[in-house]
Amino acid sequence: MTDTTDETDSRLIAGFWQVVAAHGWDGVTLRRLAAASDLPAAAIRARAPQGPGDLLRLHERLADEAVAAGTVPGQGGTPRDRVFDVVMRRIDAMQPHRAGILRLVDDLRLRPGLALCLLAQVPPSMARLLDAAEIESGGIYGAVRAQGLAGIWLATLRAWTRDDTADLGATMAALDRALDRAEQVARSLRLDPGDMAAS
DSSP states (O other): OOOOHHHHHHHHHHHHHHHHHHHOGGGOOHHHHHHHHTOOHHHHHHHOTTOHHHHHHHHHHHHHHHHHHTOOTTOOSOHHHHHHHHHHHHHHHHGGGHHHHHHHHHHHTTOHHHHHHHHHTHHHHHHHHHHHTTOOOSHHHHHHHHHHHHHHHHHHHHHHHHOOOTTOHHHHHHHHHHHHHHHHHHHHTTOOTTTTSOO
């Protein structure tokens, strides 16, 4: 049976993170990717013509799509509740690749250029998370919300890298605290409720 495009992408990303976990960012090669994903080199080149950076972008897209797919239209709840839900679903999408992501985080300390490139991808990803949370992401206020959610996301991600518990309790607690801070900032700036992605 022939893989669908989605199945091929998922296999490639799983293989990519296996290679990063075992060999680090500099150890990502076409041969290793093909072996880890059991995909032909041509399929990998088609998806990553410029190298591993393309695979990071593919991972971001797949993770954001996984969050969007789990969104129930008209889900109700407060904006804060919905943001908490989508952020934790985004973490859940990363959890299967935890070993590789942690290895990449370690490698970033020696690769500031790559770290800056990854940071540049955060605001667009946050806009997609706002959409999944059914919070307006367009216009000036949408940009403010995306920047606020970026801060929340980075604080949560930092906690996740240190959280080896099965229930991710420390990660959820960090997310709660970050949402509290965002609400305080929104009030101090006299923004409308929800402008920092919280109620």
